[in-house]
Amino acid sequence: MENLLINILFVLLPILLFQLFYINTDLKYKNIILAIVFSISIMICMNFPITNYEGHLFDLRYIAFVLGALYGGKKVAIFLYCVILFYRFYIGGAGFYIAFIDSTLLLIILLFLLIPKYQTYSLKTKINVTMALLGLSAIISFISCHTLFGFILHAPIVLLSSFVVAQALTMGLSVYFLEYLISIDTMKKQLYHNEKLKSLSEMAASISHEVRNPLTVTRGFIQLLKSPGIDDEKKNTYLDLSLQELDRAETIISDYLTFAKPHVNVDLELLNITDEMNYVANVMQPYALMQNVSIKKEFLVKDSYILGNRKQFHQCLINLSKNAIESMQNGGKLVFKVTKENKKITLKLTDTGVGMSSEQIARLGVPFFTNKEKGTGLGTMVAFSIVKAMKGDIKVNSKMNEGTTFTISIPESVSKSKTD
Numbered sequence: 001m002e003n004l005l006i007n008i009l010f011v012l013l014p015i016l017l018f019q020l021f022y023i024n025t026d027l028k029y030k031n032i033i034l035a036i037v038f039s040i041s042i043m044i045c046m047n048f049p050i051t052n053y054e055g056h057l058f059d060l061r062y063i064a065f066v067l068g069a070l071y072g073g074k075k076v077a078i079f080l081y082c083v084i085l086f087y088r089f090y091i092g093g094a095g096f097y098i099a100f101i102d103s104t105l106l107l108i109i110l111l112f113l114l115i116p117k118y119q120t121y122s123l124k125t126k127i128n129v130t131m132a133l134l135g136l137s138a139i140i141s142f143i144s145c146h147t148l149f150g151f152i153l154h155a156p157i158v159l160l161s162s163f164v165v166a167q168a169l170t171m172g173l174s175v176y177f178l179e180y181l182i183s184i185d186t187m188k189k190q191l192y193h194n195e196k197l198k199s200l201s202e203m204a205a206s207i208s209h210e211v212r213n214p215l216t217v218t219r220g221f222i223q224l225l226k227s228p229g230i231d232d233e234k235k236n237t238y239l240d241l242s243l244q245e246l247d248r249a250e251t252i253i254s255d256y257l258t259f260a261k262p263h264v265n266v267d268l269e270l271l272n273i274t275d276e277m278n279y280v281a282n283v284m285q286p287y288a289l290m291q292n293v294s295i296k297k298e299f300l301v302k303d304s305y306i307l308g309n310r311k312q313f314h315q316c317l318i319n320l321s322k323n324a325i326e327s328m329q330n331g332g333k334l335v336f337k338v339t340k341e342n343k344k345i346t347l348k349l350t351d352t353g354v355g356m357s358s359e360q361i362a363r364l365g366v367p368f369f370t371n372k373e374k375g376t377g378l379g380t381m382v383a384f385s386i387v388k389a390m391k392g393d394i395k396v397n398s399k400m401n402e403g404t405t406f407t408i409s410i411p412e413s414v415s416k417s418k419t420d
Ligand code: ADP
Pocket: 319, 323, 324, 327, 351, 353, 354, 355, 356, 364, 365, 369, 370, 371, 372, 374, 375, 376, 377, 378, 379, 380, 381, 404
């Protein structure tokens, strides 16, 4: 009994090692490692036979042999075959001839019948086939031994039959165990692959979201151009702003392409905060008009600068103002306020819209969180990450049915000389 357990252990142990070397790596030499590991297992099985009945070794070496052959391929099969014969020869005794007959028979079946088709079998077939093979090989081994030396079948029938069963069961268990480990690994790889696909689709969604912003704005301008009695000066301003926005759409696309690459060198420049806020307010004007929203500016600073990427900064504010305007379906007021305190510039975007519950606030900035039918739930996420990149922070205050205030504070940059 003890030795049976030792045999089973030494058959199962290589499977664990197999997992380490075979599954987890793309090792060039994995078949060599496999051959060595299973050879050791074979030799240990033969050294600690379950019983030794008048020179006939009852051990589980053939399980290691079959496993190594089926999962390592033909070369491993031939190598393990040689190991069995050499080692059996080294141990000595007439049993060598039995081993020769058994292993040659197994090798032929493996090489010509099993190995070529094995990987196409279902798990159930794999277990059934290998169990049958090992059970049968034990019986054949007894018959050939009896034919040659005429003693083994006199051994207690309990011993013989329990060996056949033990060998077959251990084989089935080993295959099940191994296949289980392989399936876990396949699942892991699948998961990794899915994860990659997911980030790809997130990327695509965010690109289309960001491009939609300038398109909506441009659409607003064009709609205004259609209104009757519009003077030339206004017409030109609208046209210019439309063109600017279309350019923005284009640069966003190219920006995202650079985002896709690991490291981005975005150009940082000193931004005059009131100029940029004016720009954004102008850009949002038509969209606000469409929704009956009036935009109010309260700029309490002059000639203050922050360091950042201009396009990204615009994108951040446009995303937030767009949300603010969208929250005021029945019209309202959007206030842009700029103040300065302790070398920090504070921007406040206050709307009189539907507001948010505390659960909604908590989920802000989480990708794909949206309450809109056609929303993407990326606007705030992008805005938050841009503020973070500018070493700023962002706070949200909101009351249901009263309105929302986004407060962004960004460190002031003092070196004005650069901007002149
Ligand atoms: P989207 O605008 O595509 O829905 P966002 O990330 O821009 O995605 O916004 C996520 C959600 O946060 C919105 O669906 C909206 O419910 C809520 N939200 C954002 N800003 C405001 C705001 N100023 N007032 C009310 N709700 C807002």
